[in-house]
Amino acid sequence: MDIDGLGYTPDSPYLIESGKRVGKCLELLMFKDYPFLVWFKNERNKECKDPNRMNKMHKHLIWLLAQGNTRKSSVVCPQCGRNPITHFSVIRGKFGISISANHICCDNQNCKEKLIGMAGGKMPEILPLKFWVLDYFSYRSDQRAIANLFRKLFGLEERLTREKAFEFFKR
Ligand SMILES: [Zn+2]
16 A cells, blocks of 8 residues: 555654553654554554545554655765765664664765774664664564654754644655
């Protein structure tokens, strides 16, 4: 289901109406429990694939997860000093991942190679600044570290309210 065929543009954040997570805001869960949103969307997709029959939460989830993969950072690439950043590097270790707000770069191949050079002989993974990455790591602590890095790189470091998160994803 792609977002264009959905015919849905929300005008406010979505709060879950029932169940264990009642009252939770989907936009904030993008940072706090992304894998749950993916799982939930997949469950709903099994029940219904027709946008005309989907309920609002289902549509909102599809919209939100798609938006999470098209956000842009205005941070300038520290490697070339020219383009906005699009990637960050992750080193997997025994005790979880290591990431840093300095180990970021634009889409330029030279910049990505510089990042690899900065990893001190280890082989980093150069990943895009897209929310799907949060579902690519299974440990909660790793997901949390990446979500915090995203907040920093997307200019959302201050207390994140529902409205602020919604504006960010709607942008
Ligand atoms: Zn660059």
